[in-house]
Amino acid sequence: MSKKYRAGRSHQLPRHRKSLAEYQGEHILFQYSAKVATITLNRPERKNPLSFESYAELRDLFRAMNDVDDVHAIIITGAGQNFCSGGDVHEIIGPLTELDTPGLLAFTRMTGEVIKAMRACPQPIIAAIDGICAGAGALLALGADLRFGTERSKTYFLFNKVGLAGCDMGACALLPRVVGQGRASELLYTGRGLPGAEAERWGFYNQLCSPDALLPHVQKIASDMANGPTFANSMTKKMLQQEWNMGVNEAIEAEAQAQAICMMTNDFHRAYHAFIAKKTPIFEGD
Numbered sequence: 001m002s003k004k005y006r007a008g009r010s011h012q013l014p015r016h017r018k019s020l021a022e023y024q025g026e027h028i029l030f031q032y033s034a035k036v037a038t039i040t041l042n043r044p045e046r047k048n049p050l051s052f053e054s055y056a057e058l059r060d061l062f063r064a065m066n067d068v069d070d071v072h073a074i075i076i077t078g079a080g081q082n083f084c085s086g087g088d089v090h091e092i093i094g095p096l097t098e099l100d101t102p103g104l105l106a107f108t109r110m111t112g113e114v115i116k117a118m119r120a121c122p123q124p125i126i127a128a129i130d131g132i133c134a135g136a137g138a139l140l141a142l143g144a145d146l147r148f149g150t151e152r153s154k155t156y157f158l159f160n161k162v163g164l165a166g167c168d169m170g171a172c173a174l175l176p177r178v179v180g181q182g183r184a185s186e187l188l189y190t191g192r193g194l195p196g197a198e199a200e201r202w203g204f205y206n207q208l209c210s211p212d213a214l215l216p217h218v219q220k221i222a223s224d225m226a227n228g229p230t231f232a233n234s235m236t237k238k239m240l241q242q243e244w245n246m247g248v249n250e251a252i253e254a255e256a257q258a259q260a261i262c263m264m265t266n267d268f269h270r271a272y273h274a275f276i277a278k279k280t281p282i283f284e285g286d
Helices: 052-067 089-096 101-120 136-143 171-179 181-190 196-202 211-226 230-245 248-262 266-276
Strands: 029-033 036-041 073-078 125-128 132-134 146-149 154-156 193-195
Touching: 036 052, 036 211, 052 101, 073 211, 101 136, 125 136, 125 211, 132 136, 136 154, 136 171, 146 196, 146 211, 171 181, 193 196, 211 230, 230 248, 230 266
Parallel strands: 036 073, 073 125, 125 146, 132 154
Antiparallel strands: 029 036, 154 193
16 A cells, blocks of 8 residues: 655744744754845755755745744755755655655645745745756745846756656746746746756846855845835735736735835835935834
């Protein structure tokens, strides 16, 4: 009889936890500095593959971001010279061949929950991508709000290379919105690699950097976002997500309501008074 799927244990971060500054990652590297959380996939000797446990930790960590006060922006990257090679062949792919259908569905739903949590958390997420970005790693990149890469980076949606459909973890919804339907179809049907320069030209990357400059550049952007009007930024992220399923008239009304809420914040008033005083506003996120 096929085996049942057993997810890695849930990382039960306390609900309504107000700070992640002291959080210690178990299967990923977590660093916190000046309102920015940096999540590093940290198995460089194998190009940072994901395990059942790292999937579960990422899911729980991104869910916890909804309840913290001190994280205003998030960076996700990989250790060494690669971002992520996808699901670990030995620790995930092999065991999956022994699962029954309910077990497989439990696994695919769990991986999708990682992307749901990334899209639902209020903080902007920036992916810094060098080297290999493949399979589930490519979906982590798509789950981010912004992506920065290098000339040597190469992205693969290689599901069809292992006999699977391209519709994994939201790929058929997310990828066409980033690069267009035709280009997404090509990548998902062929599984071919997308080199850095082509990825930037297609809009997958916001910008290319040299390998040495990649993380510092992303850290500067994350810092700027973390010190900006964070309530307004979270509203922007929410509306970008929600308006995928709206008509234009519905979206305009939703934005009118969202902007009216932002106009009630202290940050809006701080910006006005700073402008009058010919000063740079100092935002506090309320």
